[in-house]
Amino acid sequence: MDNYRLDKVHKFEEFVDQRLKPDLVRAVSERDKVFEQQKTFSDLRKNIENLQKNSVTSLRTLVNLGSEAYMQAEVPDMQRIFVDVGLGFHVEFTWSEALNYISLREEKLARQIEEYTHHIASIKAQIKMVCEGIRELLQLPTEATLQEPIF
Template identity: 70%
Template sequence: MMDNTAQQKVQKFEEFVDKRLKPDLVHAVAERSDLRKNIEALQNNEVASLRTLVNLGSEVYVQADIPCTRSICVDIGLGFHVEFTWHEALEFIRIREARLASQVEEYTHLIASIKAQIKLVCEGIRELLQIPV
């Protein structure tokens, strides 16, 4: 019974990593990579002002004039945005990508540890019941 419960926990962790963390990581890295490329393009081309299209939702766009591009608002999660300079935004992106990758790695190690414990418990039960390998 304990073995089945542990296996269910491992399966839930694996599903969480595979269905939530890994796709979140891929999505966040792609978004941050695009943001990084855009910021670097602004810096390299010394763009002081900008005219762009902004998605209001449901694929409805509006044209926007940005008079000063020296600062940028970045989504930091939970619907909050923070105004950063280009340099600060690039540093935030680097830290955020590293943290997301670290979370995936932590869960992967946790899953491996739980699997090892399950194997150990199963081996102990097999020995106690004197079941041949």
Template identity: 80%
Template sequence: MDGLIQEKVQRFEEFVDRRLKPDLVHAIAERDKVFEQQEVFSNLRRNIENLEKNSVTSLQTMVNLGSEVYMQAEVPDTQRIFVDIGLGFHVEFTWSEALKYISIKEESLANQIQEYTRLIASIKAQIKIVCEGIRELLQLPAER
């Protein structure tokens, strides 16, 4: 009987270590990626609003060419901007069109964050349930 309990405990522990914990790490990493995307779009929205507020029609900026190598660039007309919409595609928008797209994208990203948060909570609950099952199998006293 004792060997059967040990075998069950071992299977539960393996399930937590090999399945639930990697799933949890993956879900947290994916949610963090969405948070980063949300921050990028939030910054873009703020920049567009600042350009509109200050009536900026041209500007000089530094452009990252890669590997932290920068070059000075001049933008003669800021009325239209290109927005990365994913999969390597960039769409030319006016400021108002870009703001509409950004608000839709931010809402979509917020929904994704909620879904990942629910998934993370579910995985944590599953881990807790399995750990509670192990505790009961080993007949350990409940933690307070």
């Protein structure tokens, strides 16, 4: 095999290893973060719906003060709830306002998950295409033309 082909194969392999695979890992990681946010909002929605259904007006709970140190807390008025809207900001909502905000946020997160999924599929397709190019440069038979051994 000539040096030109070997050089091309080496460049394709470097591209896959140094560019496409890290991009794929990063995209999967980002999508997983969005999945976690989606679960958090889903859990919050379920909790608010349960509070509404049971007509809860006050609440006793444990609050994490940090470093897994907890303290008992009593919430005398449950008419309003503070929701983390990002960047360290919390907004005071009524339960119905919070449910509206959560549904909007869940729709946005679902769109982000779909975008990441398409991006991941695109990267995988690029990796497959480059691997097919390497196979052609090396003049290897395709998987369909390989014969299975008879035992």
